[in-house]
Amino acid sequence: MRTTIALTTALTLLAPASPALASPALASPALASPALASPALALHRQAAPARAAVTAGSVFTSAAVTQGADGTYTISWQAPDAGNVTVTATTDASGGGTPRPVGSGGATGTLTASGLPSAARWYFRLVPANGVPLVVADRSLHLPHARNLRDVGGYRTADGHWVRMGVLYRSNKLSDLDQNDLTTLAADRIRLVVDLRNGQERRDAPDKLPAGASYQVADLIDLSKGLPTAPDLTLALLLALPRLLSSSEDAEQNLGYRLMVNAPSAQAAYHDLLTSLAAQPDPALFHCTAGKDRTGWGAAVLLTLLGVDRATVYSDYLASNTYYGADSVRANWLDAAFAEVDRSFGSFDDYVRKGLGLSDATIATLKSRLLTS
Incomplete structure (x- = not known):
């Protein structure tokens, strides 16, 4: 029972949006800089996951x-x-x-x-x-009722390719969208929405979908998918304990981010998210409540899988501090997730293939669909 409560509490703490968060207009753009990442970031600047040799096209x-x-x-x-x-x-x-x-x-x-x-x-x-030409756009769609809704594309990979824009979006909850927002998303041809929220969140604030879009749930705390083994959960708690003495939020988030890597329910959710994105030929969107933690790790996994360098991955993650509100996310939270990848799986490649269970074919499809030639 204690294991269930700890897992549910830790992952649920990643869900709610704080009403005290500053508006994007008040958030400092400097907060989105990868330079603010903790010293541990330097340890994570390893090579991107192996991919077939290609000739850079841009x-x-x-x-x-x-x-x-x-x-x-x-x-x-x-x-x-x-x-x-x-x-x-x-x-x-x-x-x-x-x-x-x-x-x-x-x-x-x-x-x-x-x-x-x-x-x-x-x-x-x-x-x-x-x-060859390159197509770029402002990353934000500037939707007043989904301020953290933005394009996942527009980033250069380590081998010179670019993540396509207008193909994949990340967002906070869609329950507050008005008709103008929905019209914009429909015009952008979004045909799939993947919801990472738990059941209570979905009941309290059901998504509003653009015309023509299908809906899929990938719940990170679906406990029917299993719990972390006792050693994994115990170690995650112990690793979070030192921060508990100085910052309860840091402790909760560090634990939650580690569990997003090793909890079976989270692994199943990210497996479902990434395989669905690979199978979807049209633009898609994934989101949680604030679009910063569960969505932030999902974007970090995808961008790393595509070959985007670690500093840029952190920059995209920290951009929630600009789009959503000051101090929405902290670099050491993402450090905790990447550290758990290394601890539990030894490498990012093994996390993707063994932890998330992605096949070579799915990975190849994601790269083919999302990267420029």
């Missing part, structure tokens, strides 16, 4: 889009071997459709796009004189 080493409050977009990039770069705007995530010219620049450039008509989302196609 000359872009960085690229980003930021939407201003006035409706303008700032597009910046670095591509040392690109030559001239031409930029167009489109509402098509693939970069097709009817492009609108924005401008051009050199291997390092910054442009501002203004006067674009209202659209669910604008994408920007960067076309280098040498190399």
Whole structure:
């Protein structure tokens, strides 16, 4: 009984959104910087999981889009071997459709796009004189009733590929969406929503789905899937104990993050999430209540699996401090999860294959679907 209570309590503590959290406008963008990760981050900058040898397809080493409050977009990039770069705007995530010219620049450039008509989302196609194009967008969808809803794409992998944008989204709960929000998500062709919340959360705040989307539950604390073995749970508690003396929140979160790695219910949930994403040909979204802990670890696992470097994984995780509220997440919480991966499985590859039970075919499909060629 004590084991059940400890597991349920620890994982449930990852669920609720605090009403005291600051709004995104008050959150400091500096909180999203990977530089704020604890010293343990340096220990986690190991190579990305092994993947088949490929030839890097992109000359872009960085690229980003930021939407201003006035409706303008700032597009910046670095591509040392690109030559001239031409930029167009489109509402098509693939970069097709009817492009609108924005401008051009050199291997390092910054442009501002203004006067674009209202659209669910604008994408920007960067076309280098040498190399293949890259499509990028502002990561946030700027939905007022789901402020932590953002694109998982737009990150460069260690071998020079990019995670596609407009394919996969992460979010906080969808129960507060209004019709405008739902129209935006429908326009982005989201066809699958995966809910990581527990039964009580789902009953208290049921999802509102965009038209045409199917719904799937991947409950991290479905105890019918089993409990961690006593040694795993005992060690997780002992590892969290020192922090309990100085910060109960740190202790709870460190325990919860470790259990997200070794609890059978959590392993089953992330297995279901990742296999569903691999099987879904259209854009998809996954979420929990705040979109920061259970969703944050899910995004960290996926990005690491795709070959994104650890510092960038931390940056995406810590961005909840900007989008959702100050001090929503802390780097040492993510440290705890990665440390548990190393302790329980020895490597990230073994965690993915043995802990989550992902097949080589599923991993290959995820990479094929989510990475640029």
